[in-house]
Amino acid sequence: MASITLNALAHSYVENPTKPEDYAIREMTHVWEQGGAFALLGPSGCGKSTLLNIISGLLKPSNGEILFDGKRVNELKPEERNIAQVFQFPVIYDTMTVFDNLAFPLRNIGVPEHKIKSKVHEVAEILELSDQLKRKAKGLSADQKQKVSMGRGLVRDNVSAILFDEPLTVIDPQLKWKLRRKLKQIHEQFNITMVYVTHDQLEASTFADKIAVMYNGQIVQFGTPRELFENPAHTFVGYFIGSPGMNFFDVELKDTLTFGSHEIATSDAMLTRLKAMGASNIKVGIRPEFVHVWDGKNDDAFPVEVDFVEDLGTYKILSFSFNGQIMKARLSEDQKVPSGQIYVSFPEQWTKVYVDEYLVDLAAHAINNDKDKDKETDHAN
Numbered sequence: 207m208a209s210i211t212l213n214a215l216a217h218s219y220v221e222n223p224t225k226p227e228d229y230a231i232r233e234m235t236h237v238w239e240q241g242g243a244f245a246l247l248g249p250s251g252c253g254k255s256t257l258l259n260i261i262s263g264l265l266k267p268s269n270g271e272i273l274f275d276g277k278r279v280n281e282l283k284p285e286e287r288n289i290a291q292v293f294q295f296p297v298i299y300d301t302m303t304v305f306d307n308l309a310f311p312l313r314n315i316g317v318p319e320h321k322i323k324s325k326v327h328e329v330a331e332i333l334e335l336s337d338q339l340k341r342k343a344k345g346l347s348a349d350q351k352q353k354v355s356m357g358r359g360l361v362r363d364n365v366s367a368i369l370f371d372e373p374l375t376v377i378d379p380q381l382k383w384k385l386r387r388k389l390k391q392i393h394e395q396f397n398i399t400m401v402y403v404t405h406d407q408l409e410a411s412t413f414a415d416k417i418a419v420m421y422n423g424q425i426v427q428f429g430t431p432r433e434l435f436e437n438p439a440h441t442f443v444g445y446f447i448g449s450p451g452m453n454f455f456d457v458e459l460k461d462t463l464t465f466g467s468h469e470i471a472t473s474d475a476m477l478t479r480l481k482a483m484g485a486s487n488i489k490v491g492i493r494p495e496f497v498h499v500w501d502g503k504n505d506d507a508f509p510v511e512v513d514f515v516e517d518l519g520t521y522k523i524l525s526f527s528f529n530g531q532i533m534k535a536r537l538s539e540d541q542k543v544p545s546g547q548i549y550v551s552f553p554e555q556w557t558k559v560y561v562d563e564y565l566v567d568l569a570a571h572a573i574n575n576d577k578d579k580d581k582e583t584d585h586a587n
């Protein structure tokens with residue numbers, strides 16, 4: 207087991223990178239703590255595989271360091287890093303038996319045959335492969351093959367971490383949840399640091415305790431599934447997490463925040479902060495789940511026009527036009543289906559403000575200010 211630290215890490219596939227867009231990984235410092243179950247979540251092309259390959263040693267980063275338990279491993283070859291990697295497509299030897307496939311990494315490093323036998327049986331038991339050990343791998347189903355791939359990582363005692371790169375891509379949907387549960391169980395049993403790469407928010411949140419959301423070569427937020435949902439640190443997180451994603455609209459900072467002729471309720475502390483920042487490019491975000499749809503007329507709410515209502519079985523998604531922009535609200539099953547002009551409001555607690563796409567987090571700002579004050583007091587003493 208190991209903690210994995212990325213220290214001022216950056217990577218470009220371009221020979222002489224000059225601008226941020228030249229980098230597949232933009233400079234980042236990040237820690238995956240020892241023994242955690244993590245997900246790296248982001249859309250295609252955001253840099254997930256590049257980052258995994260750098261950690262496992264298949265790719266040398268252009269800048270920065272990778273540390274396992276605080277020790278630099280940049281110069282170590284993949285086989286010296288004790289990292290197991292499970293890819294989208296199972297990497298196994300079709301002509302070998304399941305037993306021999308699982309034994310392969312141990313035979314490679316000269317482990318005695320009696321130890322191999324007990325380890326292979328132990329891992330096969332956990333993966334529910336015991337009755338397949340004598341079979342040739344060729345005849346296995348895709349999910350069984352992927353389990354063998356995982357098993358090849360788990361047989362080694364000295365594995366520091368297991369990296370999963372979209373491991374369920376080739377698995378039938380009805381078997382996915384089974385394998386996901388297996389992975390979770392393996393994590394609990396082995397207490398190994400696991401990093402699970404995916405573009406699927408459901409896979410990420412069912413597997414991981416903490417998710418790193420990646421966008422344009424950067425980790426824009428690292429938090430629990432709940433934190434990502436309730437307090438997206440970047441507009442991309444709001445948009446990417448949730449179904450449908452967060453509503454965003456551009457607002458202007460005057461005496462208050464305005465959207466067209468509408469005033470958007472926000473605290474005085476927020477207005478003071480935005481003015482102090484000299485903020486322009488301001489967006490307000492609210493999740494469809496938190497938009498309040500009133501049953502009747504309400505003078506304190508915004509009049510909006512219903513566009514259409516989508517019935518998704520246990521809930522409905524209401525699309526409405528507010529100041530010419532289409533937004534969404536989630537209605538529960540028993541809520542009245544509205545039409546025509548209706549009234550909606552945005553509870554202040556769930557109305558988030560973003561400047562240049564990043565959340566203006568007053569709570570974090572207050573903590574940092576307190577820390578700065580403590581430092582000043584320390585210096586004064």
Ligand SMILES: Nc1ncnc2c1ncn2[C@@H]1O[C@H](COP(=O)(O)OP(=O)(O)OP(=O)(O)O)[C@@H](O)[C@H]1O
Pocket residue numbers: 219230248249250251252253254255256257405
């Ligand atoms: N070998 C390569 N040479 C040049 N550019 C590359 C190479 N591999 C990846 N890239 C580029 O680096 C960026 C990040 O790619 P990467 O494969 O790491 O993203 P990803 O998030 O894993 O995407 P996907 O889910 O599609 O695999 C992309 O713009 C991609 O085109």
